[in-house]
Structure formats: structure tokens, C-alpha cells
Amino acid sequence: MDNNIIDQRFQVMDARSPDDFNGVIPDKTNNEDAKLGHIPGSTNVHYTELLNQERGEMRSEFELINIFQKKGIDLNKPLVATCLTGVTACSLVLAAHVCGKRDVAVFDGAWKEYSDKAKPENIHVKIQ
Secondary structure (H helix, E strand, C coil): CHHHHHHCCCEEEECCCHHHHHCCCCCCCCCCCCCCCECCCCEECCHHHHEECCCCEECCHHHHHHHHHHCCCCCCCCEEEECCCCCCHHHHHHHHHHCCCCCCEECCCHHHHHHHHCCHHHCECCCC
16 A cells, blocks of 8 residues: 555545544544544545435445546546445445446555554645
């Protein structure tokens, strides 16, 4: 993942909330020691954006494609999904699959592993 910060061989989508992603508040739901921030160069696509709350189901292919496009995610390029622990990232994989993208990887170590091992300069926190 550190090498990708420089060479950007693949896009990284992060399913955590914007506050978690930006380092406003840590997600301590599953991890009491969660650090603030995100992987540099990653894009926040909070998993709730993929859901149609009124119907209680995932959004349509058309809606999902629009969400990815607005976020700058190119479904024709290599893609990796992540989150806090590797579970919620699967919702991003499913959404991309609905859009025809069949080869999305999950960084199952996720933010927990990355933030534990990354150099401080390889952790990005949005300055408020």
C-alpha cells in the first residue's frame, strides 16, 4: 500500500464515514486504538452512499456509476476497497460488481493494519 502512494498503480476506495476518513473522530466501534486519518491518495466512498434508504436496498447500477464518477473513481482501472477492518469494504466491492467491475480487491488488513504499520508521513489527516 505504501508503494501505491507513489506509483498509484491502483485506486483505493475507503468505506468509512467522512469523519473517520478525514480524521475528525476515530472509529472506535471495532477498534479502541484506531488512529486518525486515511491512506494518502485514497477516496472516501462511505458505504451508506451506496444504499437507497427508502427502499432498503442497494442503489441501481445507474446511481452507483454516478456516485463512483462523482468521486473520481474510474471503474476501468485497477481498484482496491478498504475500511476500518476489511468488512465494510465488501459493500464497495459489491457496488462495483453491480456496475460490471469484477476484479476489485479488498485490502483486508484495512485501516487498522495500515495505520499500525505506516510511517507518520504516510497517514493523511484533513486539517480542519
